[in-house]
Amino acid sequence: MSQSIPNELKKFLIISGIIIVSLEIAIYLFWYKELYNIEFFVLTGLCHFALTSIVFGIMTEIRPKIKRKLIINISFGIFAFLFLIIFLNTNRIQNRIDKEGIYIKGIVVKKEYGAKSPPWLTTNFKYDGKTYKSNLSITDSNEFEKIELTDSVLIKFIKEYPKMNRTEKLLNK
DSSP states (O other): OOOOOOOHHHHHHHHHHHHHHHHHHHHTGGGGGGSSSSHHHHHHHHHHHHHHHHHHHHHHHHHHGGGGHHHHHHHHHHHHHHHHHHHHHHHHHHHOOOOOEEEEEEEEEEEEESSSSSSSEEEEEEEETTEEEEEEEEEOHHHHHHTTTTTTTEEEEEOOOOOOOOEEEEEEO
């Protein structure tokens, strides 16, 4: 005996799905300029999760016998779609930095060691009266040890959105 979703709840779920898809499109097209990469991916991930829950709720009521297969297919689809969004957004940011980026001098402010990753530097640079951060991984541990705080680095970023940046290289040691 299957209980079906009331029509009011179905309407609510469909409207919620439309709102979530609209929010996700807005995040992807407009807010990526204002958010750091991790904030962008967390927000898009939450939108995907909510949308998948809505679709799953509706689909299991329509076809309850194939619930297990549906869960597997939706889960695979979510992960594939998230991977695609991350890949495309990373490429878009890197291409924009390559084409439109400008260089500025920054300063090393922190040296950090990763447990399973190469050591990296946290650098700061000032642009338009604000301070922004950037990171640079150093694979050679001997070179990393020679770097001092306050060493200079070259940073490339997008003028309109300085949060989109990358540390290019060390200028002096």
